[in-house]
Every structure is written in C-alpha cells, then in structure tokens.
Amino acid sequence: MGVSLKDVAQRAGVSVKTVSNVVNSYPHVKPETRERVQRAIDDLGYRPNLTARHLRKGRTGIIALAVPELGNPYFADLATAVIDAASQHDHIVLLDHTAGLREKEVLVSQGFRSHIIDGLILSPIRLETEDLLARAGGPPLVLLGEREYDAPYDHIAIDNVAAARTAVRHLIELGKRRIAFLGARHESLRQPAHLRLRGWREEIRASGGVPDESLVLATDGYDRRDGAAAMTRLLDRTDPPDAVFAYNDLVALGAMRVLTERGLRIPEDIAVVGFDDIEEGQYAAVSLTTMSPDKTAIARLAVDCLVERIASGASTAAFPRRILPGCTLTVRESTIGRGRPGTGA
Amino acid sequence: MGVSLKDVAQRAGVSVKTVSNVVNSYPHVKPETRERVQRAIDDLGYRPNLTARHLRKGRTGIIALAVPELGNPYFADLATAVIDAASQHDHIVLLDHTAGLREKEVLVSQGFRSHIIDGLILSPIRLETEDLLARAGGPPLVLLGEREYDAPYDHIAIDNVAAARTAVRHLIELGKRRIAFLGARHESLRQPAHLRLRGWREEIRASGGVPDESLVLATDGYDRRDGAAAMTRLLDRTDPPDAVFAYNDLVALGAMRVLTERGLRIPEDIAVVGFDDIEEGQYAAVSLTTMSPDKTAIARLAVDCLVERIASGASTAAFPRRILPGCTLTVRESTIGRGRPGTGA
Known part of the structure; x- marks a missing residue:
C-alpha cells in the first residue's frame, strides 16, 4: 500500500x-x-488513494454538486463547505454550473455523467417538480435551496420566510417604517416562490403596517449591478425609503454603492440588510448587516443525507426528509452604525 | 436525432x-x-446532445479546469469565462479545486480522471517542474498563471512584472513616494517567484528611487483578512506609507476597510491599487483602481490551445507556446478620488 x-x-x-x-x-x-x-x-512521496476503497464497493467516490452561479460568493462558500464535508466521507466533489437554466438542471438531475458519480447535490432555480418525477433511475439526489418540490428526494433549505421576517423585524425595531424589498423576481421568468418577499409582507403586517408594494423592486438578476439599478430607480422617486431589505448581499452591496455616491448616510438615512453573509459584506466600508445561513450545516447535512442514500442503494427516498438548518441575523454597521456593536438600538 | x-x-x-x-x-x-x-x-422537449459528436471520435467532450481557490472571485470569473469559451467548441467543463496544495495539483496534473476528460487546464501554485516532467501520458494539458515552468506544455499568463510596474508607475505619477507592497509570500512557503514584487522593485528603481524593503509586507494568504492584517501592521508604525500596491484586489479591499476604520482618506492620505479587477472593486464605497487581466482572452486562448492539443492526439507539446494576454490599468477612485474619472492627475 x-x-x-x-x-x-x-x-x-x-x-x-x-x-x-x-x-x-x-x-x-x-x-x-x-x-x-x-x-x-x-x-x-505520499499519494492519497481516494478511490480504492470506493472501487471495492463498485463506486467511484465522486459526488457532483450543481449550483446556478459560480460568480456568486454564496455558492463558492457553499461549494467549499461541501468539498470539506465530502472529504470527511472520503468523497471528492465535481462542480457543475447550471446558470439557473432549466435545461441544464434537467440534464444534471437526470443523471448526466451518472457513470462517474455516486450521487448528486443540486441547487435548482427553474427545475420543475415534473422534471424530478420524470427522472428515471440516476444516482441518489439531494436538493438544496429555496425552491420547493413534492418529490421523493431529501431537501436541505433554510426557512426563508422566517429568516426574511427576522431581517425586517430588525429594521422595524430600529424605527424604520418605509422598508423597500430589492430583488423580487420578474413575473415573466416563472421563477421560484418569493419566500423572502412573503416574509417581508408578513412581518410588516405583523407589526401593524401595510406592505407598500411600490417599495418592491424587481431585478433582472441578483448581482451588484441589479442592486445598484434598483436602488437608483427607488431614489429617483419623490418619496424614498428609510431602509432596504435586499434579496441577497450582492444586491445589497450594489445598493450601498449608489447610496454612497448620492451622499446618503448608511444607516442614518437608509439602513440596509442583506442575505447570505458573504465575506465581502464584512469588509465593506460600511459593514453589512445580513442573514447568515449556516452554510457549514447545510453542506454537512446535504453530504450526510447523500452518503446515506448512496449506502442504501435506492435512487429515490421512500420517506424524503425536509431539513431546515439555522439562519441567524448578523448585525453590523449598515443598520446600527459604527461603535455600537452588538446592540440593536 | x-x-x-x-x-x-x-x-x-x-x-x-x-x-x-x-x-x-x-x-x-x-x-x-x-x-x-x-x-x-x-x-x-429539446435536449442538447453534447457528447454524441465527441463520442464518435473516442472523446468525451469534457475538459477539466483546476483552480486553487473557488472563494477567490478572480477564479470564479475565470471559470465562467472558460465555460463560455469551451461551449464555443462544444465542450463542457468540470471544475477541480486544488486549494493550491502541491499534492492535489500533482494528482490533477497526472491525469486523475483521465478516462473521463479529454484535456486539462491547470492553474498551479505549488506544482514543481519536476512534477510536470514526471507526468507520464495523461490528457493534454495547458497551464495558466504566474508560476513558470520549463516543461512541454502551453502556458497562458499575463506579464506579471510589466503589469506590476504599470501599477506602481501610476502611483509614482500621482506623486506617491512611499509605496508599500502588500502580499509578499512567506519565504518558508517555498512559493512561486514574486513577479509582482519584482515589478514593484524595478519600477521604483526606474523612477530613481530605492525600494524600501520595510514597506514589503508578507501575508499568510491573499484574502481580505490578510490585507486587513498587513495594513494594520503597517499603520501601527510611526512612518506610514502614502500608497499601497496589493498583490490582488481581495488584499486591497481588506486594506481599504482598515483605512476607513482609522478615518484615513483614500486616496488623499493613502492611495490603493489592486490586481485582478474583480467586480467587488467596482462597487466598493471607494471604487478600486486595479490591474485588469484580460480574463476573456486568457480563457479563450487556454481553450483554443487545449482543443488544438486534443485534436493533435499528443500528450505533450513538441513546441510549447508561451502566450501573454493583455493586462491593463483600470483607474478608479482609490487612486484619483471621485469626480475626476479618466484623468491621471
């Protein structure tokens, strides 16, 4: 040996x-x-022998992880966490990039490359339940992310509605009353349920307010440029918001750049909360308050489920699990300003 | 069909x-x-049939791209560009993550998974020339990045010394005289040649100055936290710099966060230049001046070379090519301040 x-x-x-x-x-x-x-x-001259153990069981020791965007640091973080978690089970990870296109998600989910992978972790955007039900055989599959399915596969996702409510509640507790939502999806794109937007609506109603739909801004995507464009449209109105809850950190960071350019103070004039807790938000000139999904837990649970399904030998799960890892509020300067860390006032 | x-x-x-x-x-x-x-x-019900054409030639239509860090947006950008370039040749891309470890780079370069890939694009950090020479067979290989090898493989890399000189010259032309270099490698890590550091030294000498080695700060890595830690060490001295040239944008962004925390003005007190032109730098509160490698050209050239090598059927190149795509200075607020775009004064 x-x-x-x-x-x-x-x-x-x-x-x-x-x-x-x-x-x-x-x-x-x-x-x-x-x-x-x-x-x-x-x-x-040590050489790790990753596959010998697996080959004895007729497996490759390789799992695939398919994500919509590599350019989004959230998915890069998640991929790194999955690689770490998989290595604990002596598996290596192949990364697939679907661009959030249904066609590629179907291709991946239906077992493209199934001869070389033992299982698949897929974070879909546009895949439909019917696509999953049409899946014949193929390697064991674990789903990640906001999209919900009625299909025989384990699914790991944070509670997006509850997380969004926490973010909005934080802004309401700080006295903010005109809270915009940046990053709604265009109806035409037939995209996943707007769980975070639903949380925004529910929390505003729970506080006794009425959701102002004119403060909901649709975006083409979830990049910095989308946040910047939406923030610009919002500020060009006569009645600007006093806070922004963004679909994700990239949208929030794009919005903050526009606020800075216009000479508006964050958080005094407009407070900002993001979602994902990517490292970039920590190092922004005004550090970004955000919802922090437990990426390590998401990755570990996904890999644990998948390894278990691989061991069972069945392609589908008779009793699919729905697992909700934690997601906590991380308070930084974009809502409470500098020098008051840890307080909510 | x-x-x-x-x-x-x-x-x-x-x-x-x-x-x-x-x-x-x-x-x-x-x-x-x-x-x-x-x-x-x-x-x-269209299904792209990516592999049929390749299978007829005894190939898979799959190329691998191995990068050291997925968490670094530069490599995410590069991966996206390689995926685009490969799709023009009807190839799909598998991503490998080496963490910059020699062991993993050797594993990848020696044709790990060679039964499923037609060729490999590798961006190595610690791989040695001897590792490449010891490579027996395996799929065609194209190298990317700063590290230089005397081995029979095509290599695509920007001219790091020239690019660093351009960055430093820009700072000198703005009147900066104490230009720090953030992100030198610890000697103990036996890392690649310090081409960007060499460029810093050469340009300071060319301007009639003497490189002050006390302004060269080693870092553990090339993340935001490394830039922040190095900047903190530098500012805690009695004689701070008036400019910073960082190994990459992440180091620069970490340094800028510290400057902002300390109430120093960018660029008036300390100007900052990064390297890589990641999107984050455009959207920073003070947008980041940086060296912009032509990532699209790097990706296209790498894929073109690889596809040609695959077609030739030979595992090594009798006449390996060394190709230097462009790298230009992108001037933003971190060196010239706001409201003076496009000028160098």
Whole structure:
C-alpha cells in the first residue's frame, strides 16, 4: 500500500487528523503546520488513494454538486463547505454550473455523467417538480435551496420566510417604517416562490403596517449591478425609503454603492440588510448587516443525507426528509452604525 | 436525432446562434429572449446532445479546469469565462479545486480522471517542474498563471512584472513616494517567484528611487483578512506609507476597510491599487483602481490551445507556446478620488 497517512503524521510530528486536514484542504491549519506536513508528504512521496476503497464497493467516490452561479460568493462558500464535508466521507466533489437554466438542471438531475458519480447535490432555480418525477433511475439526489418540490428526494433549505421576517423585524425595531424589498423576481421568468418577499409582507403586517408594494423592486438578476439599478430607480422617486431589505448581499452591496455616491448616510438615512453573509459584506466600508445561513450545516447535512442514500442503494427516498438548518441575523454597521456593536438600538 | 437547435430557433423566432447562447448559458442574453427560447425548448422537449459528436471520435467532450481557490472571485470569473469559451467548441467543463496544495495539483496534473476528460487546464501554485516532467501520458494539458515552468506544455499568463510596474508607475505619477507592497509570500512557503514584487522593485528603481524593503509586507494568504492584517501592521508604525500596491484586489479591499476604520482618506492620505479587477472593486464605497487581466482572452486562448492539443492526439507539446494576454490599468477612485474619472492627475 505504500506510504500511509500515519507515516506522514509520524514524520511531521503531528496527528493523523492534522495530516488529513492538510490533504483535504481544510482551511484552518496554521501555515507552519501545513508546511511541515507538506514537507513530510513530499519527502515520503505520499499519494492519497481516494478511490480504492470506493472501487471495492463498485463506486467511484465522486459526488457532483450543481449550483446556478459560480460568480456568486454564496455558492463558492457553499461549494467549499461541501468539498470539506465530502472529504470527511472520503468523497471528492465535481462542480457543475447550471446558470439557473432549466435545461441544464434537467440534464444534471437526470443523471448526466451518472457513470462517474455516486450521487448528486443540486441547487435548482427553474427545475420543475415534473422534471424530478420524470427522472428515471440516476444516482441518489439531494436538493438544496429555496425552491420547493413534492418529490421523493431529501431537501436541505433554510426557512426563508422566517429568516426574511427576522431581517425586517430588525429594521422595524430600529424605527424604520418605509422598508423597500430589492430583488423580487420578474413575473415573466416563472421563477421560484418569493419566500423572502412573503416574509417581508408578513412581518410588516405583523407589526401593524401595510406592505407598500411600490417599495418592491424587481431585478433582472441578483448581482451588484441589479442592486445598484434598483436602488437608483427607488431614489429617483419623490418619496424614498428609510431602509432596504435586499434579496441577497450582492444586491445589497450594489445598493450601498449608489447610496454612497448620492451622499446618503448608511444607516442614518437608509439602513440596509442583506442575505447570505458573504465575506465581502464584512469588509465593506460600511459593514453589512445580513442573514447568515449556516452554510457549514447545510453542506454537512446535504453530504450526510447523500452518503446515506448512496449506502442504501435506492435512487429515490421512500420517506424524503425536509431539513431546515439555522439562519441567524448578523448585525453590523449598515443598520446600527459604527461603535455600537452588538446592540440593536 | 429528435429536436435540433434549428427547430428551437424557428419556434422561438430567433437565430440558431441565440438558441446556442441560451443553451450554453452565455450571460448577455435579454431576459425576454431567454424566456422565449426556454419556452420553445420546453415545448419541443429539446435536449442538447453534447457528447454524441465527441463520442464518435473516442472523446468525451469534457475538459477539466483546476483552480486553487473557488472563494477567490478572480477564479470564479475565470471559470465562467472558460465555460463560455469551451461551449464555443462544444465542450463542457468540470471544475477541480486544488486549494493550491502541491499534492492535489500533482494528482490533477497526472491525469486523475483521465478516462473521463479529454484535456486539462491547470492553474498551479505549488506544482514543481519536476512534477510536470514526471507526468507520464495523461490528457493534454495547458497551464495558466504566474508560476513558470520549463516543461512541454502551453502556458497562458499575463506579464506579471510589466503589469506590476504599470501599477506602481501610476502611483509614482500621482506623486506617491512611499509605496508599500502588500502580499509578499512567506519565504518558508517555498512559493512561486514574486513577479509582482519584482515589478514593484524595478519600477521604483526606474523612477530613481530605492525600494524600501520595510514597506514589503508578507501575508499568510491573499484574502481580505490578510490585507486587513498587513495594513494594520503597517499603520501601527510611526512612518506610514502614502500608497499601497496589493498583490490582488481581495488584499486591497481588506486594506481599504482598515483605512476607513482609522478615518484615513483614500486616496488623499493613502492611495490603493489592486490586481485582478474583480467586480467587488467596482462597487466598493471607494471604487478600486486595479490591474485588469484580460480574463476573456486568457480563457479563450487556454481553450483554443487545449482543443488544438486534443485534436493533435499528443500528450505533450513538441513546441510549447508561451502566450501573454493583455493586462491593463483600470483607474478608479482609490487612486484619483471621485469626480475626476479618466484623468491621471
């Protein structure tokens, strides 16, 4: 069998777990430790043998992860977390990019490349329930994301309505009354349910207000440019909002750029809340308050479910699970300003 | 053969090229057009048959792209550009994530998964020339990035020294004299040549100055947090810089967050130039001046070279090409302030 993880660990003077962390690209290893382990790996000529164990069971040890956008840091974070979680099960991950197109999502879900993958984690945008029901055989499948299906597959998704309500409640508690929603979907695109928009409506009603639909702005996509364009349209009206809840952080960051250009103060004039907790929001000149989905839990649960389904040998789940990982409010300067961390006032 | 692209085009009332753009996730298609094409696809039950043509030639039509970090938007942009370029050649792309670890880079370069891919585009960090020379067979390979090798493979990379000199010259022309370099590599990590640092030194000397090595800050990595930590160390000294040239945009953005926290004005107190031209820099509160590698050209050239090598049937290149796509200075507020776009003064 050649050189083992244990041999490397002994030579480097670290635990087997540490060697495994280095080999599997786990991020939180000190550079000095990583270097020491890498030197031992190089000296001994260690080669990780990822697939031998799987091949004995007629499997490849490869799972696919299909996401709509690589350019969205949320999906890059999620992909990194899935790669980490999969490595704990000795699986490697192939990434697919669907661009959120139904055609590509169908292609992926119907087992494209099924001869080389043991299972699939899919975050769909436009896939329909009928597409899933039409799926014949193919590898085990776990679904991620906001879209809801009545189909025999495990589904991991945060509670988008509850999370949106938390975000809006935070703004209401800060005294904001004209809260815009940036990033509604164009009706023409036949897109998923507007769960976050529904949460916006429900929370405004729960506070005794009436949702002002003129404050709901549709966008072509969910990028910075979409947020900037929507914010510009909103500010060009006579009666601007005093707060913005954006579909995601990219939309929020695009909106904040426009606020800064116009000389408006964040949060005094207009407070902003995003969604996703991408790192960019932490480092913005005014750091971004956001809803933080537990990406590590999402990734771990998705991989755990998938590995279990792979082990069961069945392509569909007789009792599909619907699992809701946590999503918490992370308060930063874009709602409470500087120098008052941790308070909501 | 079932439904063709042409059938879809006729039904949607658009050109075959437009249908192809939609199917291949080309980004610049109007939502209405995309919707119309998608409806025709759905109505006709069109399924793109990506692999039939390739299978007739004993190929899979799949190429792999291996990058060190998915979390770095530069690589996400590059991956998106490679996917677009590959689709022009009717190839699909599998993404690999190496975490910049030599072990994973060796695994990938030595033809891991070679039974399912026709060729590989690899952006290595720690791979050594000896690793490439030890490569026996395996699919055709094209290299990307800063690292230089003496090996029989095509290599696509911008001229990092020249690009760094352009960035530093811009700062010198603005009157800056104490220009720090953020993002040097720790010697202990045995990392690639410091081409951008070399450019910094050369340009300062060319302007009649003497490079002040105390202004060169090593970082653990190239993330926002690394830029923030380095900037903090630099500002805690008695004699701060008047400008910063960062290894990449993420390091620059982390540094800018610290400048903002300390109440320093960008660019009046400290000007900042990054590298990569990621979209985040455009939307920062102070938009980021940066060096913009021509990512579309890099991707197109890499795919063109690879497709040519695949067609030739040879695993190595008798006459490997070294191709240098362009990299231009994009001037924004972090060096010239607001309201003076396009000027260098």
